Amino acid sequence: MNTSNIELPAWLEVVVIPILNIIMALFFAGLIMLAIGVNPFEAVRIMLNGAFGYQEGLGYTLYYTTNFIFTGLAVAVAFHASLFNIGGEGQAYIGGLGVGLVFLALDSVLPALLLIPIGIAAAAIFGAAWAFIPGWLQAYRGSHVVITTIMFNFIASALMVYLLVNVLIKPGQMSPESRYFEESSWLPQMHDAFAWFGLSITKTPLNLSFVLALICCVLVWIYIWRTRWGYELRTAGFSESAAVYAGIKPRRVVVSAMCISGALAGMVAVNEIMGVHHRLIMNFPAGYGFTGIAVALMGRNHPVGVIMASLLFGVLYQGGAELAFEIPKITREMVVAVQGLIILFSGALALMLRPWVVRLYLMVRPVREVSA
Amino acid sequence: MVNEPISTAETSVPAVASTTSDSRYAIELKKISKRFGAVRANQDIDLAVSKGTIHGIVGENGAGKSTLMSILYGFYQADSGDVYINGRKTLIKNSRDAIAAGIGMVHQHFMLVDPFTVLENVMLGAEEHALISRSATDARRELLRLSDTYQLTVELDQPVGELQVGEQQRTEILKALYRKADILILDEPTGVLTPQEADQLFEVLKSLKHQGVTVILITHKLREIMDITDTVSVLRQGQMVAHRNTSDTSMQELAELMVGRALTETNHQRSTPLPTDAETRIKTNNLGVVDEHGKTRLTEINLEVKSGEILGIAGVAGNGQSKLLEVLAGISSPTTGEFMMNGHEVTRDKPMGPLKMRQLRVHHVPEDRLKLGLVKAFTAAESSVLGYLYKEKFTWRGLLQLHNIKKMCARLMEGFDVRPGNPKLKSASFSGGNQQKLILARELDKSPEVLLVGQPTRGVDIGAIEMIHQKIVDMRDGGCAVLLVSVELDEIMALSDRIVVMYEGRIVAEVNGRDADKTMLGLMMANAHTGAAA
């Protein structure tokens, strides 16, 4: 029976099937734990406790969540234009370059109130520029963004190593990183922000960029579903021929979608460089760009879904760190493996369970016969 | 000729009793039925083709010819009914089964691997040895023999992608013969051929027949049927409506059988002659299009549409009508010649896009509603502004005015009786007729001065057809210039004040809508008419 053209109600399609997919992924993750002699249920308890059980844990969870929201949104925006941006990693890295250049040049000149917006803009512009090239190459030269963005990740990495080792390195220092920015220019941490209102919370890396991430979610939602440009983006993404019929130029959509996607990925640098490290360091994107793909897939490319999926990955990252601390047999890389499983089941095998769900659904509710 | 079982009845009559079979027949179909969702593509099809004959199957687009052939070649399984090959009941689940049963098929779109040579294409899947070189030696010997026997000359070591279509087709035939096919099915084989190439093909088919091969020719070109077939069957709306000995029938009869009776006899032509001062809204001057593959799609198109008239463009699908519509709507540009659209000149160097066209009140109901007319994943409200977001009512400083959009969509749905009348539903979940009404509503609502309409009632339920026609006529009566493209002759005849017939990218005839006669138009569409003014 061919079930692919049988329509299911929305709640099955966007809630039940995705959850079943995650359950499949977690089931296999559980098998891995059993294989290395760890009780999966115990592991889940430790992870949840580590992620939510106390203020510091929660702070770390949300700090990770921030990065995933940025990269998840980046992938989601591109997906709406049916583009697959695998280059979030490199775009985030180059976004960091933008932040670094701005802060290294201006941190002693401008007040934080001016510098921070400029820094955010620089992260976005640099990230966008790094995504513009693959976008342009696809639109006008016919090379596919999947391959070019992969290549651009490596090129970004080489470029950054070169700059950090030879140009931006703090003189007289061995490790390849820039000098610290002036402390007055740092993006306020969440505990500082709470202190403005007389509230006291534990000091964690969580900073105001979390708020920025939520704002980006709202903006992306508005952009995609409430503006003319988002409408054009979705039209071109769903059907190039319909876009042409409507007078939309698909090539321009490709380029602009990639730029917006890159700008969002670049925002990772706001969290990492402006908010946490306060200096330019190597490899700060640390796989967040790739995780963004999983986040977007799980979140069905919708900002609300992206927030939920980001939170799940935030829990996995923070809980995973806790787990590695509590159970020596387990390392943080367990999280990476789980992430792989989630991408496999929520992405590549997303439709594996659908025929079964359709069959069950049809048993409960037979198709209404349509008269010819 | 041995053709006693071929019925001469008008309606579906079994060609043979359905429990016995006869080994005189190369192919016998008994009560083959196939549904796609709600659509009955084939309904109780019976067919018997004697060995060593050429049998034609004719029918309009969508009559179910392709489905029937796909069942024979194992692309689809029939829902019910049996297939007998050479008197033996045969189950064809996939291409392999079809090949094993001795069936070879030349598809409308060739199934060739372009970078491969002719030899490699023929061998593929039928290689005798694990090494290409050994298989190739054998295959070459066999192919030389085959091409000798049947006058099928093809350069064996040429990549097929670089061959003429005629040679590609011969490669397909060689593929079938190399697999020892004794039943050869050709699906619209001359659609892509020049007349000379078509003649060559018929020579080949005749020589195949003389060697005992059974040939089934699927076509809509009646002249070919008359020229080459021994027997012919007519499909209409999924049913076999007649079987004939070719020598006992005529093109006129076949054309009538193919098209069937008109659903309505209503005619919508203008009752008064067009005023002499009616403004010319569309005028083309030697318009021509050569596509990116270098293929000529339109040649020297000269036509004129005035305010207050409907110009119908008749023709078998694929004869350039779609391209013409595309060019006039601004989706692609002409390569030669020019046209005036509502007072503005368009040429290759001075193109005008679809947005500009709309602003000039040139509106377009596209032929392919699912690919162009709407976005399936969009809500009805979103689809109802496709192409119109430049209007301030719908976007204000870039922000969609959803309230206005929904209100407008609801109004359109009410005015055109779109059901269910819910703007929030996904466009894909409406029936074809309701999708079409929504698109028409969207375009007609802008009070067009020029209306370009393609296949307005394709896949639309009978009830909606009359309403859609009435809306188009109302536009015309309001002074709009309407250009109507349709492959439905009934529709063209019911609506058009003037009719031009297109064939192979050219206008081959023009007639007055009131004088049009279905048989005559049918012949013109097959370019088989004589004497009609071109």
Added chain:
Amino acid sequence: MLDTLSTVYATIDATFRVSTPLILCAMAGLFSERSGIVDISLEGKMLAAAFAAGSVAAVTGSAWAGLGVAILTSIALALVHGFACITHRGNQVVSGLAINILASGLTVVLGIAWFKTGGQTPSLENSARFMPIELPLAGALSDVPIIGQFYSDVVSGHSVLVYVALLSVLVTWWVVYQTRFGLRLRAVGENPLAVDTAGLSVSRLRFAAVAICGGLCGIAGAYLSISQNASFVREMTAGQGYIALAALIFGKWRPLPAMLACLMFGFLDAVAIRLQGVPMPYIGEVPVQLIQALPYVLTVVLLAGFIGRAIAPRAVGVPFVKER
């Protein structure tokens, strides 16, 4: 003069060693992509295989056992890719990415759980590795100037897997262009519908191609951990799977040009190490990162059609749907 020659020979020698995993992976990718299945998971399969080889060789003390399990591991991952892309028509890029990430995480998790040495497998005795083998007469000929020295310094003295890699190119070429399987493989990547109407099974062909791809990645991974090195180290593939993919594209999906691209990229790598900190005449010191980025830059330039055109197999990346 002699010194220069030795340096040249040493660089060529290093090029072969560095290029070996690239060549094996490029041939692997060639089978997969020629059949129409995009494979960005060369990296992940190679990493998993490297871990499997390192682990099994450490436990059993047998290099051959390591190689065997490496191949099986990699094939298993390849079949997962096939299951997702061929059986369930999943997105081929997403599936490949999932395998890469899964391998990256799982190798470390299992490594630490089993060997407790920070994700590394135990160092191998030479007997549990594929060691350089001296070809006949290499010692005797080493004194013959230039040619003899070339034979003993460059041609001889590699591990058996280096020769396997070079051989794999010839075999790939032979299989793809000379055999019936190769003909069908190339056809299914260009026009699967033509293959289907010719009475062949598209999925069977593609599964076969994907499995071969897995096998070759397995050899590449084993080379990394039990031949070039004496243990598995976390993330030891370090993007080489992607370089191999770039080389495959650079070689326009053909075996010999892809091998040459691998050798070129390997040569760049070998030179980069030598050039580090050495000022060049006229241009000064060449940043090593520039040379490292060159394979990617060149591939992007090629893909953009600025130097020739890389035309992928036509059906690559498109799931085969028979019913329309």
